Amino acid sequence: MRLFPVRLSNITKMLDMYSQFNPSPLSIKQFMDFGQNACEKKSFIFLRKELPVRLANIMKEIALLPDHLLNTQSVSQVSSWYVQSFEEVLEFEKAEPTHSNLEKFCNTLVHIRNRHSDVVQTMAQGVIEMKEHQGGPVDCGMESSIQYFLDRLYMSRISIRMLINQHTILFGQFPNEQGRHIGCLDPACQISSVVRDAYENARFLCDQYYLISPELEITEHNPHDKANNPIRTVYVPSHLYHMLFELFKNSMRAVVENNDQDKCEKLPPIKVLIAEGKEDICVKISDQGGGIPRSQTDQLFKYMYSTAPQPSKSDLHTVPLAGYGYGLPISRLYARYFHGDIVLLSCEGYGTDAIIYMKALSDEANELLPIFNKTSSKFYRATV
Numbered sequence: 001m002r003l004f005p006v007r008l009s010n011i012t013k014m015l016d017m018y019s020q021f022n023p024s025p026l027s028i029k030q031f032m033d034f035g036q037n038a039c040e041k042k043s044f045i046f047l048r049k050e051l052p053v054r055l056a057n058i059m060k061e062i063a064l065l066p067d068h069l070l071n072t073q074s075v076s077q078v079s080s081w082y083v084q085s086f087e088e089v090l091e092f093e094k095a096e097p098t099h100s101n102l103e104k105f106c107n108t109l110v111h112i113r114n115r116h117s118d119v120v121q122t123m124a125q126g127v128i129e130m131k132e133h134q135g136g137p138v139d140c141g142m143e144s145s146i147q148y149f150l151d152r153l154y155m156s157r158i159s160i161r162m163l164i165n166q167h168t169i170l171f172g173q174f175p176n177e178q179g180r181h182i183g184c185l186d187p188a189c190q191i192s193s194v195v196r197d198a199y200e201n202a203r204f205l206c207d208q209y210y211l212i213s214p215e216l217e218i219t220e221h222n223p224h225d226k227a228n229n230p231i232r233t234v235y236v237p238s239h240l241y242h243m244l245f246e247l248f249k250n251s252m253r254a255v256v257e258n259n260d261q262d263k264c265e266k267l268p269p270i271k272v273l274i275a276e277g278k279e280d281i282c283v284k285i286s287d288q289g290g291g292i293p294r295s296q297t298d299q300l301f302k303y304m305y306s307t308a309p310q311p312s313k314s315d316l317h318t319v320p321l322a323g324y325g326y327g328l329p330i331s332r333l334y335a336r337y338f339h340g341d342i343v344l345l346s347c348e349g350y351g352t353d354a355i356i357y358m359k360a361l362s363d364e365a366n367e368l369l370p371i372f373n374k375t376s377s378k379f380y381r382a383t384v
């Protein structure tokens with residue numbers, strides 16, 4: 001994207017200024033407390049500073065990428081989206097919080113969210129362009145710096161979309177159609193319902209492609225609740241759904257492809273345990289899909305996972321359980337975003353357990369945000 005000198009120097013100056021601030025992480029409790037007595041002016045005042053800070057922090061890292069990645073058409077496109085969005089938010093830097101400006105700000109956030117909707121696919125395309133341009137395999141130093149960068153880019157993107165979604169849902173066109181939800185947060189998210197929802201949708205794809213799918217068994221364990229009511233927590237249901245949908249697709253692919261259906265009438269079921277402790281809420285997905293060697297488990301979290309097919313649009317209908325090679329790493333980012341995690345424990349020859357960890361207490365579920373500083377910059381210099 002060619003920028004005129006005056007515009008370029010202005011952006012550079014503003015980037016340097018805003019990237020000197022550290023992003024301010026919020027906890028799920030803070031999102032909830034604010035949302036219960038939501039004030040649009042306060043949200044506007046906070047976001048017109050916090051959004052440029054988060055944008056500037058990741059834009060400084062985009063600028064540090066190696067030229068043969070940064071100069072690909074796709075990564076240049078992503079970079080220009082960030083520049084445009086950064087400039088659009090800065091137009092409100094000194095604006096009065098009038099009704100008209102608040103409405104314009106909300107519309108701008110919707111526009112920015114839509115502009116960035118294809119960042120993940122476009123970055124995947126950029127990595128492919130870089131590999132094609134290089135003509136050979138990417139060395140492990142380059143792969144680890146790309147892994148480091150993409151983890152931070154997508155975590156930053158998750159956090160920016162969380163802030164935008166909260167503001168546009170709370171103060172947008174339909175503020176009163178939320179029921180008990182506070183923005184995209186559900187204060188009483190029933191985990192087993194999200195599990196069933198994700199399972200049914202993954203099963204639909206599995207049946208479409210393999211004409212068969214494993215059954216689901218759910219067990220809940222909540223030692224603090226004698227009545228053993230369904231376990232609920234304050235969370236973003238769409239984040240939990242994203243993680244579960246990816247993990248169910250992987251389990252179904254392994255179970256169907258690694259069980260000889262001629263020999264056994266039924267496929268072994270996928271078993272899900274939901275457990276609530278004092279510190280963690282865990283969702284364990286256990287399958288008998290044959291497992292993977294311990295030496296290969298880390299590979300599954302790599303954005304450049306070698307066997308992940310790079311589907312064309314048509315492929316996504318014909319090979320539905322495959323992804324762009326980003327399903328698992330991004331699912332782990334969703335878990336880590338609120339200080340949880342996803343862990344894979346595979347027993348080669350038998351099957352795999354995938355465990356989603358979430359914080360049980362909303363005041364411990366703090367955003368985990370990438371911060372641009374000398375340490376992160378050194379990482380790029382060291383491995384490029």
Ligand SMILES: CS(=O)(=O)N1CCC(Oc2ccc(-c3c(C(=O)NC[C@H]4CC[C@H](C(=O)O)CC4)noc3-c3cc(Cl)c(O)cc3O)cc2)CC1
Pocket residue numbers: 246247248249250251253254255258287289290291292293296300301302303305308322323324325326327328329344346351352354
């Ligand atoms: C980057 S991504 O997120 O987009 N994505 C990651 C996922 C990948 O697809 C998959 C899916 C399933 C599996 C798989 C196997 C399996 O396949 N075993 C048999 C091979 C074991 C190695 C063996 C070899 O040595 O090469 C060759 C056979 N066994 O256990 C699992 C499994 C994995 C996850 Cl993560 C899980 O949650 C549950 C599971 O049961 C592997 C790969 C698409 C790409």
